[in-house]
Amino acid sequence: MNMDFNLYMNDVVTQARSEMRESGYTELTTPEMVDEYLNKEGTSLVMVNSVCGCAGGIARPAAKHALNYDKLPTQLLTVFAGQDKEATEHVREKATDFLPSSPSFALFKDGKIVDMIERHEIEGHETMSVITNLQAWFEEHGQEV
Numbered sequence: 001m002n003m004d005f006n007l008y009m010n011d012v013v014t015q016a017r018s019e020m021r022e023s024g025y026t027e028l029t030t031p032e033m034v035d036e037y038l039n040k041e042g043t044s045l046v047m048v049n050s051v052c053g054c055a056g057g058i059a060r061p062a063a064k065h066a067l068n069y070d071k072l073p074t075q076l077l078t079v080f081a082g083q084d085k086e087a088t089e090h091v092r093e094k095a096t097d098f099l100p101s102s103p104s105f106a107l108f109k110d111g112k113i114v115d116m117i118e119r120h121e122i123e124g125h126e127t128m129s130v131i132t133n134l135q136a137w138f139e140e141h142g143q144e145v
Helices: 001-020 033-036 053-066 085-093 129-140
Strands: 043-049 075-082 102-110 112-119
Touching: 001 043, 001 053, 001 075, 033 043, 033 075, 033 085, 043 053, 043 085, 043 129, 053 102, 053 129, 075 085, 102 129, 112 129
Parallel strands: 043 075
Antiparallel strands: 043 102, 102 112
């Protein structure tokens, strides 16, 4: 791989991480952090971040703009597929009813998987349809903010 490509990918990853943090998501970078946060009571939205061009370019804005709602999960969390591999794998181990998918969203309640929005439900869809799906989860499982 040439040096310019590596620098470009580092910039893309840095921007994708930053976008999620600035939106209010807590980055989980180790399996221990995944356990610490997902073992808490309440609802947790986990965004599995990815540098995948078109799907990631839909998922990250959806993750941000879905938060403009009057009910939200207790926790907003993110892992980065391909970057924080062990943390991502640990989240996936907790969602065994679903195939590994990135980007994706997983909703947990009291540490148990409730539902997942997989890549095929993001890629090729409008950002607003992903926002609508997330907000339906928030309406059913979220808390007033």
